[in-house]
Amino acid sequence: MSKLRRSMLFVPGNNPGMIRDAHIYGSDSIMFDLEDSVSVTEKDAARFLVYKALTKLHYGKKELVVRINDLSSDLGIADLEAIVRAQPDVIRLPKTDSARDVIECEREIERIEREVGIPVGKTGMMAAIESANGVLNAKEIAFSSKRLIGIALGAEDYVTDLKTTRSPEGVELMFARSMIVNAAKAAGIMALDTVYSDVNNEEGFMAEATLIRKMGFDGKSVINPRQIAPLHAVFTPSEKDLKKARAIMEAIAEANARGSGVASLNGKMIDKPVVARAQYLLEMAERAKTITVEEV
Amino acid sequence: MIDFDSIPRIKEVSACHGVYDANNCERKNVDRFDDRQKHSVKVLPSIEEAVRRSGLKDGMTVSFHHHFRNGDYIVNMVMDVIAKMGIKNLTVAASSLTDCHWPLIEHIKNGVITHIETSGLRGKLAEAVSHGLMDFPVIFRSHGGRAAAIESGELHIDVAFLGAPSCDPYGNANGYNRDSEEGSCCGSLGYAKLDALYADQCVIITDHLVSFPNTPFGIPESQVEYVVVVDNIGDPKGIMSGATRFTKNPKELLIANYATKAIEASGYFEDNFSMQMGSGGASLAVARFLRERMIEKDIKCRFALGGITGQIVQMHEEGLVKKILDVQSFDLIAANSLKNNRFHQQIDASYYASYANSGAAVSQLDFVILSALEVDTDFNVNVMTGSDGVIRGAVGGHPDAAAGASMTVVVCPLLRGRIPTICSHVNTICTPGRTVDVVVTDQGIAVNPLRPELYERFAAAGLPVTTIEKLHERAEKIAGIPAPIEYTDRIVGVLMYRDNTVLDVIRQVKD
Amino acid sequence: MEIISTGVAGTMESSDIIVRIEPKDTEGIELTLESAVMQQYGKQIKKVIVETLEGLGVTRAYVDAVDKGALDCTVAARTLAAAYRGAQSTDFVWDGGAEK
Numbered sequence: 032m033s034k035l036r037r038s039m040l041f042v043p044g045n046n047p048g049m050i051r052d053a054h055i056y057g058s059d060s061i062m063f064d065l066e067d068s069v070s071v072t073e074k075d076a077a078r079f080l081v082y083k084a085l086t087k088l089h090y091g092k093k094e095l096v097v098r099i100n101d102l103s104s105d106l107g108i109a110d111l112e113a114i115v116r117a118q119p120d121v122i123r124l125p126k127t128d129s130a131r132d133v134i135e136c137e138r139e140i141e142r143i144e145r146e147v148g149i150p151v152g153k154t155g156m157m158a159a160i161e162s163a164n165g166v167l168n169a170k171e172i173a174f175s176s177k178r179l180i181g182i183a184l185g186a187e188d189y190v191t192d193l194k195t196t197r198s199p200e201g202v203e204l205m206f207a208r209s210m211i212v213n214a215a216k217a218a219g220i221m222a223l224d225t226v227y228s229d230v231n232n233e234e235g236f237m238a239e240a241t242l243i244r245k246m247g248f249d250g251k252s253v254i255n256p257r258q259i260a261p262l263h264a265v266f267t268p269s270e271k272d273l274k275k276a277r278a279i280m281e282a283i284a285e286a287n288a289r290g291s292g293v294a295s296l297n298g299k300m301i302d303k304p305v306v307a308r309a310q311y312l313l314e315m316a317e318r319a320k321t322i323t324v325e326e327v
Numbered sequence: 328m329i330d331f332d333s334i335p336r337i338k339e340v341s342a343c344h345g346v347y348d349a350n351n352c353e354r355k356n357v358d359r360f361d362d363r364q365k366h367s368v369k370v371l372p373s374i375e376e377a378v379r380r381s382g383l384k385d386g387m388t389v390s391f392h393h394h395f396r397n398g399d400y401i402v403n404m405v406m407d408v409i410a411k412m413g414i415k416n417l418t419v420a421a422s423s424l425t426d427c428h429w430p431l432i433e434h435i436k437n438g439v440i441t442h443i444e445t446s447g448l449r450g451k452l453a454e455a456v457s458h459g460l461m462d463f464p465v466i467f468r469s470h471g472g473r474a475a476a477i478e479s480g481e482l483h484i485d486v487a488f489l490g491a492p493s494c495d496p497y498g499n500a501n502g503y504n505r506d507s508e509e510g511s512c513c514g515s516l517g518y519a520k521l522d523a524l525y526a527d528q529c530v531i532i533t534d535h536l537v538s539f540p541n542t543p544f545g546i547p548e549s550q551v552e553y554v555v556v557v558d559n560i561g562d563p564k565g566i567m568s569g570a571t572r573f574t575k576n577p578k579e580l581l582i583a584n585y586a587t588k589a590i591e592a593s594g595y596f597e598d599n600f601s602m603q604m605g606s607g608g609a610s611l612a613v614a615r616f617l618r619e620r621m622i623e624k625d626i627k628c629r630f631a632l633g634g635i636t637g638q639i640v641q642m643h644e645e646g647l648v649k650k651i652l653d654v655q656s657f658d659l660i661a662a663n664s665l666k667n668n669r670f671h672q673q674i675d676a677s678y679y680a681s682y683a684n685s686g687a688a689v690s691q692l693d694f695v696i697l698s699a700l701e702v703d704t705d706f707n708v709n710v711m712t713g714s715d716g717v718i719r720g721a722v723g724g725h726p727d728a729a730a731g732a733s734m735t736v737v738v739c740p741l742l743r744g745r746i747p748t749i750c751s752h753v754n755t756i757c758t759p760g761r762t763v764d765v766v767v768t769d770q771g772i773a774v775n776p777l778r779p780e781l782y783e784r785f786a787a788a789g790l791p792v793t794t795i796e797k798l799h800e801r802a803e804k805i806a807g808i809p810a811p812i813e814y815t816d817r818i819v820g821v822l823m824y825r826d827n828t829v830l831d832v833i834r835q836v837k838d
Numbered sequence: 839m840e841i842i843s844t845g846v847a848g849t850m851e852s853s854d855i856i857v858r859i860e861p862k863d864t865e866g867i868e869l870t871l872e873s874a875v876m877q878q879y880g881k882q883i884k885k886v887i888v889e890t891l892e893g894l895g896v897t898r899a900y901v902d903a904v905d906k907g908a909l910d911c912t913v914a915a916r917t918l919a920a921a922y923r924g925a926q927s928t929d930f931v932w933d934g935g936a937e938k
Binding site for chain 2: 852853874875877878879880881882906907908909910
């Protein structure tokens with residue numbers, strides 16, 4: 032659980048200005064989109080643009096994600112042919128309804144990796160679940176590939192599938208979010224929440240971010256750079272939590288110094304997951320404290 | 328009868344005009360005041376009459392102010408009249424000139440105008456000058472440098488033609504109209520005030536002649552020789568906007584966020600601090616972010632200086648900014664505040680920025696936020712020539728505020744389009760690097776090596792500090808190394824530093 | 839690759855470039871460029887367009903480009919898109935990430 036994915040900045044794949052500046056806003060990951068933000072007539076142009084950006088521009092240590100078109104059309108395979116070669120960290124598969132979708136995509140990725148001579152397995156994957164069926168299959172999706180770094184909720188298509196609309200409170204997403212977060216955690220991968228489209232409603236955005244953090248999500252996609260700072264604020268641990276985390280880490284250090292494998296705090300033994308959680312909180316706090324501009 | 332000669336030493340008394348003689352006095356005016364002021368001898372029927380009475384001759388210097396910005400009708404109106412009257416070889420010493428002043432090109436070609444002094448040039452006139460329109464290079468002075476030159480008498484103004492949104496028949500003039508909401512409004516007349524004070528002859532041109540006394544006034548009657556009423560002094564829409572809008576541009580907000588954090592960490596953000604902000608998107612956003620910090624930390628600002636916007640006014644009305652010193656109002660909210668708020672004070676260019684004035688407000692600044700077209704690795708700033716080498720800007724108060732403030736923060740994007748803002752040598756030095764302390768970009772903050780303590784404080788606060796060289800490298804890594812602009816040897820403009828020494832020259836661009 | 843019809847790619851947005859490519863009967867690439875940054879980057883932009891076309895084996899074409907401050911990678915991407923469209927080809931060749 033070392034990598035933070037609090038924010039994934041969504042960058043339309045056919046917009047050179049936004050592609051150029053994607054790394055300056057401090058999001059944990061950048062997601063270049065070849066899917067819904069690109070019109071059908073510009074799919075080829077966007078693919079060339081994202082390919083060139085990935086191979087020519089310098090984004091420092093930022094995690095780079097590309098959302099491809101789904102594999103039901105020729106577009107998805109064409110995207111993979113280009114993007115796997117450009118070697119982003121992660122390929123995001125949209126509209127994942129079942130484990131089979133992931134496995135099919137993985138097979139294509141692996142084929143291209145072998146063709147090009149990229150170590151097999153190097154390309155990470157994440158699956159976006161955007162339908163009622165997909166939500167019900169969340170568990171099998173989450174467990175379907177070692178490449179998966181996380182599963183995400185895509186709410187716009189999902190609510191359409193449910194024949195409802197998004198509300199400020201998000202009650203229509205409660206089941207999907209619960210399923211996804213639970214499936215992800217069971218598989219030991221990350222759960223990533225959907226976008227909040229009303230960029231001018233900072234209050235609503237904060238409420239949603241607070242909710243999904245409480246639910247156990249690791250982060251959220253953002254469509255406007257202005258949403259990054261408030262989102263990170265929500266994911267910044269409280270002083271109380273940090274104090275406890277520090278105490279845990281001190282107890283561990285002390286136990287190690289004693290040569291003991293068993294650490295305890297206030298008479299209670301400290302389990303491995305508790306340590307991992309403490310480490311995660313401390314890292315989040317550290318990251319929140321410092322503004323890092325990528326050395327490119 | 329008084330025997331004048333019998334009074335001891337009376338001839339040594341100055342201002343003594345002989346013995347009072349009741350028979351030799353004019354009859355007292357017994358008209359109603361309201362009728363009486365209609366016959367003020369200062370009010371002349373036309374600009375032509377004012378030019379004639381002012382005694383303007385070939386070779387003299389006329390001055391104008393730039394408070395009407397791109398809505399100004401005065402400069403063109405007056406110069407057209409002067410040209411028709413056949414007067415030649417004039418120096419135009421305007422506080423600034425802009426896009427709408429392109430008709431001056433004809434007057435320059437016809438020899439009516441042979442020299443220009445200004446803070447800035449834009450549009451067609453600027454392009455023509457950059458392409459070699461004038462033999463005598465344009466002299467660019469900062470607002471403070473111009474004020475000092477006028478005060479010392481070195482820049483002598485023969486006749487000032489000053490537009491005013493309201494004036495009474497005796498010459499009390501103002502940048503707004505207290506009697507109605509109609510007509511033009513520019514707020515402060517800060518740059519015009521000094522011209523009125525020092526010009527041999529001062530002509531106020533207004534489209535709102537109001538009843539005496541037009542108080543409080545920006546320019547007092549004692550400094551005004553003539554008043555001319557015209558139909559329109561300018562286009563209200565070009566003179567100013569209703570409210571300066573808050574930026575939603577994420578890059579500007581990012582830069583503003585870094586700048587705000589830098590100010591917070593600098594050691595200058597303490598109770599009773601003083602500040603100046605520009606009107607650019609990032610500057611305005613800094614004002615808004617600082618407001619939040621001030622409320623949070625219960626810190627008040629003693630005075631805000633400079634071009635004033637609605638943002639600053641709001642902070643004043645909330646009690647966060649105690650006093651406003653306004654040399655130029657940037658929007659209608661600021662202009663209305665000048666009219667209505669007692670501690671929103673109109674100041675002149677000398678009070679604002681003259682280097683010869685020890686009490687100049689810029690010299691009392693804790694920090695200033697300024698913009699830049701280019702910044703080089705020596706921290707020199709260009710606000711005058713574009714990336715193509717053509718004149719398209721104004722020095723304004725940039726070098727004055729930079730020199731005066733304890734911490735000068737320049738905010739700019741690392742690149743504009745493909746052009747690196749951070750470069751190896753600026754096209755034109757407007758503000759010398761030794762007066763620039765911090766450069767805030769969207770991709771890091773550079774601190775002048777002259778200010779290591781600021782670097783330390785920013786680093787300790789977790790800010791992305793780096794060196795100006797690294798920012799420069801990064802910009803060129805993204806955009807590639809730009810080919811240099813090609814100039815001829817001919818000098819078309821001279822940049823005067825605020826102490827009126829030559830800081831840089833502008834050369835004619837190659838066609 | 840042979841250009842058999844007009845191919846256009848790109849937009850007039852800032853940081854983008856529109857590349858228009860048309861068939862030409864005789865050998866050679868005839869290129870016209872209009873750019874907001876002509877003085878600083880005009881030569882470089884032309885070089886990228888020509889090299890990109892050479893890489894595709896395009897030897898005969900009229901190219902007309904209007905640049906709004908695009909970076910080299912954008913110039914190359916738009917040239918590729920315009921050329922493939924002009925050649926009515928979807929036989930994309932990806933050179934792999936080795937060049938990074």
